[in-house]
Amino acid sequence: MILHHVPGSRSMRVLWLIEELGLDCTLRSWSLTDGSLRSAEFRALSPAGRIPALEIDGRAIFESGAILQYLTEREGRLAPRPGEPERADFLEWVHFAETQANILQALNIHHIFLRPESARSVPLMRLDTRRLAVTAQALDAHLAGRETLLSTFSAADCMLGFNIEALFRFLPAAGYPALAAYRDRMLARPAYRRALARAGGDAIYDRDFYEVPDVQG
Secondary structure, eight states: OOOOOOOOOOOOOHHHHHHHTTOEEEEEEEESSSSGGGSHHHHHSSSTTOEEEEEEEEEEEEOOOOOOOHHHHHHTTOOOOSSTTTTTHHHHHHEEEEEEEEHHHHHHHHIIIOOGGGGHHHHHHHHHHHHHHHHHHHHHHHHHHHSSSSOOOHHHHHHHHHHHHTTTTTTGGGHHHHHHHHHHHHHTTTHHHHHHHHHHSSSSOSSSSSOOOOOOO
């Protein structure tokens, strides 16, 4: 099993689940900035040139949600089976996580990757921050009085829990107490800590919090 990985990216979801499942894998790290993800070699694994990709069982699988669902079905753990009461909830949160991650990706582009800074759109930064806040409010309400997304820990927590550290780069944790407490529980899990130690740090963020520029007009 080979996980194609960029530190701080969505591949952390898969690495975390692999650690939760107690599976062995080799990490192959790539860069977001050197053009290697656009190479023919990588696109043979992930056609859109996006991390992660997982080589397993004689093939490559791309898209983190698909990989998580494949691994849970393959191992028969950490996800409700079809027909079980929480199956629909599991699928909802797995896909909600990607909706939220796409907003985070837009904010990463606005705040970090778009150059020169004059090319950035402050109105779009504000809009996407508000969109992110809607997802955070929904999660905060759902997690009030709960330890995990479902009745027990599942791969949905790997899928969505990964987002929360990035979310709090753009929204104040104090405004979402249940979500902040959930983040702390997820970060304290031994499998998460093992995955983090293997992951190689963070290749994206260089500060704790990113303010929307105070520009009028």
